[in-house]
Amino acid sequence: MHVAQLTADDLAQYRALMLEAYAQAPTAFTSTPEERAAEPESWWARRVANPRGLTATFGAFRDAELIGTVALELNKKPKTRHKARLIAMYVKPEARGLGAGRLLVSSLLEYAVAQSGLEVITLTVTQGNAPAESLYKSFGFEAFGVEPMAIRGPEGYLDKVHMWHRVRADDGTTVELGKTRA
Ligand SMILES: CC(C)(COP(=O)(O)OP(=O)(O)OC[C@H]1O[C@@H](n2cnc3c(N)ncnc32)[C@H](O)[C@@H]1OP(=O)(O)O)[C@@H](O)C(=O)NCCC(=O)NCCS
Numbered sequence: 001m002h003v004a005q006l007t008a009d010d011l012a013q014y015r016a017l018m019l020e021a022y023a024q025a026p027t028a029f030t031s032t033p034e035e036r037a038a039e040p041e042s043w044w045a046r047r048v049a050n051p052r053g054l055t056a057t058f059g060a061f062r063d064a065e066l067i068g069t070v071a072l073e074l075n076k077k078p079k080t081r082h083k084a085r086l087i088a089m090y091v092k093p094e095a096r097g098l099g100a101g102r103l104l105v106s107s108l109l110e111y112a113v114a115q116s117g118l119e120v121i122t123l124t125v126t127q128g129n130a131p132a133e134s135l136y137k138s139f140g141f142e143a144f145g146v147e148p149m150a151i152r153g154p155e156g157y158l159d160k161v162h163m164w165h166r167v168r169a170d171d172g173t174t175v176e177l178g179k180t181r182a
Helices: 006-026 033-037 039-050 100-114 130-138
Strands: 002-005 053-061 065-074 083-091 120-126 142-153 156-166
Touching: 002 100, 006 033, 006 039, 006 053, 006 065, 033 065, 039 053, 053 100, 065 100, 065 156, 083 100, 100 120, 100 130, 120 130, 120 142
Parallel strands: 083 120
Antiparallel strands: 002 053, 053 065, 065 083, 120 156, 142 156
16 A cells, blocks of 8 residues: 555546545435536546645555545635635545555645644544544544534534644754554
């Protein structure tokens, strides 16, 4: 298995994987498969290879098959460009528990610390999603609040835990990025 930043060549595989994600893990995401299936190709193209460099999307590949993904959404606004959001984390069920999720987060954090001026990564995780919360905590993400009634689905309202991770200290040095598995 290897992880690489996605390019326009991966668009079709990425779209298929994310449409699977919204259907397979509906409580983990705020989007539905139907609304994302309706997005034009240009939306997916911006996600995998943003022309303004505002999104970096990573893929875990087993041979040539895309089996997992995560993305980092950056900001260009002067007052918020020190922050970025980890979004759209998914590993196919048959590939879980093998380290793909860890490799993806590790690659995203390596990319993040290489971005000048980027200091903080935030994310949200649905309360009760133990595998994801435990993965993020193992890299140093900390919960700073819980948003009640954050999403509403067929199963009712679900809360979202908001987490953050500081990747650069006051003096500009990179902080501990958590454990990685060989
Ligand atoms: C969360 C998810 C991405 C983890 O991917 P994965 O490839 O199985 O993760 P890994 O095998 O790399 O495991 C990494 C860590 O995640 C945590 N983890 C993974 N599966 C877990 C489980 N079933 N229970 C508890 N913790 C778990 C552990 O901390 C693990 O580290 P360890 O193996 O050193 O104990 C995957 O379960 C998934 O896609 N879930 C559905 C979508 C989702 O919830 N996305 C997150 C949205 S915020």
